[in-house]
Amino acid sequence: MTKIIGLTGGIGSGKTTVAKMFSEQGIPVYIADEEAKKLMDLDEIIEEVRITFGNDTIVNNKIDRAKLAKIVFNNAEQLKKLNKIIHPAVQKHFKDWLKIHYSAPYVIKEAAILFETNGHKQCDKVITVVAPQLLRIERVILRDKSDKQSVLQRINNQWSEEKKIMLSDFVIENIDLEKTKTQVDDIIKLLNKI
CATH class of the missing domain: 3.40.50.300 (P-loop containing nucleotide triphosphate hydrolases)
Incomplete structure (x- = not known):
């Protein structure tokens, strides 16, 4: 194991x-923050961010990271909401990555x-x-x-x-x-x- x-x-x-x-x-080595940034381009994550933080955070079907950062980095509750969206996706991605490195x-x-x-x-x-x-x-x-x-x-x-x-x-x-x-x-x- x-x-x-x-x-x-x-x-x-x-x-x-x-x-x-x-x-x-x-x-x-698995860099969770780098993988999280890539996962933020997935349609289902973009949609969850739109629902949670509003249409302003989405520009041209992409998350406006600067706008989102302004919302979450000054507010612990908002940061928790973002982590609830991103964290499960990163967990799943890490489990899949781990299968490749099982040896x-x-x-x-x-x-x-x-x-x-x-x-x-x-x-x-x-x-x-x-x-x-x-x-x-x-x-x-x-x-x-x-x-x-x-x-x-x-x-x-x-x-x-x-x-x-x-x-x-x-x-x-x-x-x-x-x-x-x-x-x-x-x-x-x-x-x-x-």
Whole structure:
């Protein structure tokens, strides 16, 4: 039975960078956020978003992600509604993906809101990536061309690092890439024993 290793971390922590490090070692990696973005192009998801958030969120039969982001990132209740639409579709997609990788001893499932959606309960182990908040804000501003206030709002919509660490089996401090790589290698050695 293939083991599922959850990989999570707050926005800007560098979990995608860490996921790539695992992938480079030949470990199958599922990036939930990337798959969720692709699934948002499915007709049934578009229709559910239209019904839940209104016609304004759909432009040329596609979800207007900027409009939808404005609605959900400032409102925890609206974010919950969106997750109820997207999360089951991602779960089903992940199960299908897992069937393809059944021969791997373990796979990495990278998800930003792994704990918030109780996704950690389907994992055999969980890795949380952490970094100082100022560095995280800096990274997101550079990556998304956003402002400090909107990054802070997104951070506040996620669980705190402390809460995630308490429920994690491994913690990677992602400040210096070389040190991060060493931590990944150490975790791979431990995972190869389970």
